[in-house]
Amino acid sequence: MTDKISIFARFATAVSEWTGRPAVFALALASIVAWGLTGPVFDFSETWQLVVNTGTTIITFLMVFVLQNAQSRDTRAIQTKLDELILSSKAENRFIGIENLDEEELKRLNALLGEAAKRDRHAREPVLSTDGDGLKARGDDTEEAPPLERTAPR
Known part of the structure; x- marks a missing residue:
């Protein structure tokens, strides 16, 4: 089709595919378990708590935008494919655009x-x-x- 996919779109697709893997979930879970196990070492200090709170907040904040971008493009692509099926079949064309x-x-x-x-x-x-x-x-x-x-x- 076209090679004009933006850098951010390629990045968002790659990140969403990578983060959706079971191994990445296991890595995130292992990181939280390791952080929890280090609590006694750092005497459950405020800095120790701040590390995980700040890290998870930043990651979550950024992932919202990355995943939303990937999901929006997927939704538009699926909608376009459905519209094509409607146009090329005996289905009623008046249903095109109802997503609006x-x-x-x-x-x-x-x-x-x-x-x-x-x-x-x-x-x-x-x-x-x-x-x-x-x-x-x-x-x-x-x-x-x-x-x-x-x-x-x-």
């Missing part, structure tokens, strides 16, 4: 889609019923579930 809706609009749209899915599932369910002439599978003469109402944003 506010939380309430997304909840309403999700509820509408859930209802449409239930109707579709119910219409396709082969449930046996009696109609006076014997057993008949529901769905044999039922229509396809109606499409989602035209309430999604355009």
Whole structure:
């Protein structure tokens, strides 16, 4: 695609991949255990406590930005791929861009889609019923579930 990925983006991706490994977690855990074991040596002093508090605060502060950058790019890439699938399929194009809706609009749209899915599932369910002439599978003469109402944003 393109080689114009920023230095920070490459750094954020590398750091997030590296820090997500089990070995790095084990290293962090071992560091905290070693710090705890050195407590008696340093008489549990304020300086001893300050070392771990300062170190973990700085690392956490910086990791928030690195991980957020990597996650935001991943989310944008996934969203773009989903948009491409919508455009190249029989799915409704009006769903492209819904990630920009506010939380309430997304909840309403999700509820509408859930209802449409239930109707579709119910219409396709082969449930046996009696109609006076014997057993008949529901769905044999039922229509396809109606499409989602035209309430999604355009």
